[in-house]
Amino acid sequence: MHAVGVLLVAAVAWGHGGEDHGAPPSKQGVAGPGISIAKETQFLLEIRTERVRTRSVEARLVAPGKVIPRTDRYAQVASPVPGIVMASGSGVPLVGQKVKKGQVLATVQQSLSASEATGLSTGLIQAEAESTRAQAALEQARRDLARLESLQGVVAEKDVQQAQLAVRTAEQELNRARSAREVLSGARQGQGTTRFTLTAPIDGVLVEARATVGEQVDPSRPLFTVLDASVVWVEARVYENDVARVEAATGALVHSAAYEGQHFAARLYHVGQVVDEGTRSVRVLFELDNREGRLRPGMFVDVAIGAGGRQQALAVPEAAVIEEEGRSFVFLHTGPEQFERREVVLGVRDGEWRAVRQGVREGDRVVVRGVGTLQATRGGR
Known part of the structure; x- marks a missing residue:
């Protein structure tokens, strides 16, 4: 920066009366003092210009927005x-x-919290007691059956059949109690616990x-x-009075400060059905093809919503415009080594273009790169 400053002091001279500064400035706007910069210095400072032309521009409603992921992505x-x-x-x-x-x-092997482990221990004790009871019941049922079988011919056949059924029932109860005890015992030892695949x-x-x-x-x-960010949503909020204009729009141009001079086309996806009572605004979603991945969820952006009514007008790139205390200016390239700051009256904004109502003529050259450098050379004058 120090080298650039020295270069500017050496190479820049303010124009004044009695010198030849090339083509006379247009009388359509308020002109500031001329700036003289040698061609070699212009090259080093990477100053670039573009001609003012008549273009088709569309009035757009500009709203702040935010990039968010699609809910299904x-x-x-x-x-x-x-x-x-x-x-x-x-x-x-x-x-x-x-x-x-x-x-x-990943895979997650289930483990237990302290309270769950306490509950498991209690359950295991109960299962062991149930298993012991079922074992005793089975042994008693078998003894009863053996006694009745030894008395065949003396006791009724149906009594023997009932004893046989009691034995089978007791065996089933014992098997159930043992299975429950084994499951709880294995879980307590960390063996056989459930694994979940993510x-x-x-x-x-x-x-x-x-x-x-x-x-x-x-x-x-x-x-x-x-996250699949190949397609993203841009969420904007518009005031309730502008809802009809938004509903008639087909799309918008999205601009991020991270990509100066670039605008991304988006299509209207959804206009909200509810008005926020605090802000009196409605949520609007635009969908944007983001296969290059430049827009990231969470980014703040400006959303220029097409409001219809295209018109032919003189236009300059947004990059050429300087906003200062409520007024707008551009730098004109008035001669091979001459520049002049000119006040302009702007019209609609259409993406990277600004319509100009007054201050420039078709064919004028405006500075689109190096504007900040020229502004700095003025020193606020």
Whole structure:
């Protein structure tokens, strides 16, 4: 910056009466002092110009907006139960990796909390007692059956059949009690506990991957977030008085400060049915093809909504316009080494173009790159 400053001091001279500054300035706007910059310096400062032309422009309603993911292209994955994360295949995937729908991300082995472990111990004690009772009941039923069988011919046949049924019933009860005891015993020892496989619900990229092998997790914390940002939504809010204009629009131009001079075409997707009582505004969604991935969910943007009524008008690039204390200016290239700041009256904004009602003529050259440098050379004059 110091070198640029020295260069400007050496190369820039303010125009004044009695010198030849090339073509006379247009009388359509208020002109400021002329600036003289040698061609070599213009090249070093990367100053670029563009001709003023008549263009087809459309009046647009500009609203603040925010990039958000489509709800069907954004998914979070959490463990359904408390447990320990176990690696799957080559390991737990990392943030930034692409995944396919159904791809295994991790396995969680269920584990128990302190209260659950206490309940399990109590259940195991009860199951063991039930098993002991069932064993005693079976042994008694077998003794009763043996006694009746030894008295065949003396006791009724139906009594023997009832004793046989009692033995079968007691055997079933014992088997049930033993199975319950084994399940609870295995769970208590950490053997045979349920394992849950976590899979990607959609195709996309892992924008969050918080799972670590061996980590204790619970359902309250998502372990993975999958995003498909090839198509995104842009959410804007418009005042209720502008709803009719928005409903008639076919699309919008989206601008982000991260990509100066670029606008992204979006189509109208949905106009909300509810007015926010606090702001008197309505939620509007636009859908945008984002296969290049430049717009990221969470970005703040300007949404220029087409309001219809195209017209032919002189227009300059948005990059050429300087806004200062409620007034608008452009820098004209009035001669090979001459520049002049000119006040202009602007019309509608259509994406990267601004209609100009007064201050320039068709064919004039306006500076579109290096505007900040020229503004700095004026020193506020």
